[in-house]
Amino acid sequence: MTAESKYIMALSYVKGLGSKSVKKLLQNFDSAEEIWKLSNKGKNSIVGLNLGIAEQIGSAEIWNLVERELEISNKYAIKISTWGDVTYPKMLQECVDAPPVVFQKGNINLEHGKFVAVVGTRKMTARGKEFVHELIKDLRNQPITIVSGLALGVDAEAHKAAIENDLQTIGVLAHGLNQIYPKSNEKIGIEMQEKGGLFTEFSSFHMPEAVNFLRRNRIIAGLCHATIVVESAIAGGAMSTATHANNYNRDVFAVPGRVTDVTSMGCHYLIKNHKAFLLTEANDLLKYLNIAPKKERKSLQKELFVDLTAIEQKVYNLLRSHGKKHIDFLAIESGMASYQLMPILLDLELKNLVEPLPGKFYDIV
Incomplete structure (x- = not known):
């Protein structure tokens, strides 16, 4: 130092x-x-x-x-980094409220591809657990690092799945790295240090207090190119992570569930209010991260049989004529506000005609 x-x-x-x-x-x-x-x-x-x-x-x-x-x-073999150090994460340093000092433990490779946060409720359902493991299994062999908070529920399962599929994984803690909380996740916290590790803004003098967990969520969002909310209630902690990610202009994804499930209401809120893109499989994420190749473009003859409203056809024709464009361009050309365009673009996405890209760009499939 x-x-x-x-x-x-x-x-x-x-x-x-x-x-x-x-x-x-x-x-x-x-x-x-x-x-x-x-x-x-x-x-x-x-x-x-x-x-x-x-x-x-x-x-x-x-x-x-x-x-x-x-x-x-x-x-405790903890590495300390401050603003400007080569060991200070570049993505985090871009954030307006990035902490002056961060602590790392393990073998974290900060240059390893794209960092993706997988977060959600501590009281996850069996469906949520299955989805986390299937999602991360499908990301195996991709240049992706899984980031979460090493809490119970979605966090722990995300770390486990990453370890099982040989992906780097990072646990962002709400206390110093001289301990692991909760104790039930200590084994995972030790295992993940072989390929990945633990990360925090808190010194060894900080205990796992409630207020620290909310502060920790901005670090999870700040480290990552994208954040995925798997399951969350409306007031769940994962919602604060999604809010921070949106504030940092990072992409947010949410996994839909049954409309009556409390653990999916937060995800539905994010999707409904255009604060997150809908995610149902790994390819949805890979397209945004420009890792997976694009699907082959549909033939015009097939497109003619898709039932579109007048405004959907107008937006689709804009993308066909101009190619990949930002939502602001589409808003100007269509004479609509961005918030009015979002549900139209989502409908076109569900009809497999349009795909969203990083930075709020869109293109036809």
């Missing part, structure tokens, strides 16, 4: 100084070391910096915590 990284780490330990504030300070000073060594006069000159925070910057107490953390990390 560089000296600068230690100072960034020290700033991250200051209570009341969030990641956005640390980033703002670094934009106004030459280095974290300069900030840490500011005189009282220098700290008082920073607009918006209250006395409580100012007193912590440069304190021996916090510096001792940093030194202690380095000792613990060395003991």
